[in-house]
Amino acid sequence: MSSPQPAKSSLNAPSYQSLPTPRSSTPALRYPSNRKTIYDRNLNRSRTSELSRASFAYLFVEMISYAQQRVKGITDLEKRLNLQAYPLGLKLLDLLLYREPPRSSLRPTRILALLQFIHTTLWRHLFGRPADALERSTSAESEYMITDNEPLVNTYISVPREMSQLNCAAYVAGVIEGVCDGAGFPTWGVTAHWANEGAQGGAGEGGGGGGGGGGGGASGGGGGGMWPGKTIFLIKFRPEVMEREEILAKGS
Numbered sequence: 001m002s003s004p005q006p007a008k009s010s011l012n013a014p015s016y017q018s019l020p021t022p023r024s025s026t027p028a029l030r031y032p033s034n035r036k037t038i039y040d041r042n043l044n045r046s047r048t049s050e051l052s053r054a055s056f057a058y059l060f061v062e063m064i065s066y067a068q069q070r071v072k073g074i075t076d077l078e079k080r081l082n083l084q085a086y087p088l089g090l091k092l093l094d095l096l097l098y099r100e101p102p103r104s105s106l107r108p109t110r111i112l113a114l115l116q117f118i119h120t121t122l123w124r125h126l127f128g129r130p131a132d133a134l135e136r137s138t139s140a141e142s143e144y145m146i147t148d149n150e151p152l153v154n155t156y157i158s159v160p161r162e163m164s165q166l167n168c169a170a171y172v173a174g175v176i177e178g179v180c181d182g183a184g185f186p187t188w189g190v191t192a193h194w195a196n197e198g199a200q201g202g203a204g205e206g207g208g209g210g211g212g213g214g215g216g217g218a219s220g221g222g223g224g225g226m227w228p229g230k231t232i233f234l235i236k237f238r239p240e241v242m243e244r245e246e247i248l249a250k251g252s
Helices: 053-068 074-099 111-127 170-182 239-251
Strands: 133-137 143-148 187-195 203-206 231-237
Touching (some): 170 231
Antiparallel strands (some): 133 203
16 A cells, blocks of 8 residues: 655745855055055154144144034043043054164163153154154253243144134143153153243253253143244153152162
8 A cells, every 4th residue: 555645735845046156355555556564664764654744734623623523612522632642652652663773772761861851852852853853841850841932733723713722732742641651651641832932931950961941831812922832842751751760760
């Protein structure tokens, strides 16, 4: 006796439609025609990697416009510019020390050596020239001042009259603060101030930099006179930095 055949289903067999195979995902990093990226560049090459002023001006103006739409006042805007530049200072410290000759590539261990590095090496890398003055406050031992008579970051910025207190060199102050913290010299902050050339402020001892015209108080608005955009970068080191400086001074 033959076994019963299974009953055929009354439902039609499901039909399948072939789908196109997904394309291989392209990497997030785009490669130029020579298949080399920025990571393939020699870190010691600097002349061919300079950024044009026009490109910098366009990028910096857009950064300020972006930040201005997200803050409520001048203080917040300067703080935001400072924070944006802080990581740049951390990375520039390692890069510039790497490019130094082997004998001078050690991280600074004294305040004066650090400030001379910022005044000369860092400034020359960023702006093609050293800063104009390096001074120490006569009223507070932990305060130092770096002066730039004509900061590049303020050259292409038109500040409206109602925001005359704004100094976009706060971005450079953030770079300085990043270098100081990265080198092991923590600060209470680095701020950028318009220089009032008419006031003879607390700038005193020359720190070994470019000499030149000096400090004076920090006030809003341009400095007037020969250098209307003259800016003072005020660096305030923390107490532990000053204590270490005293110990090193006694041991030397």
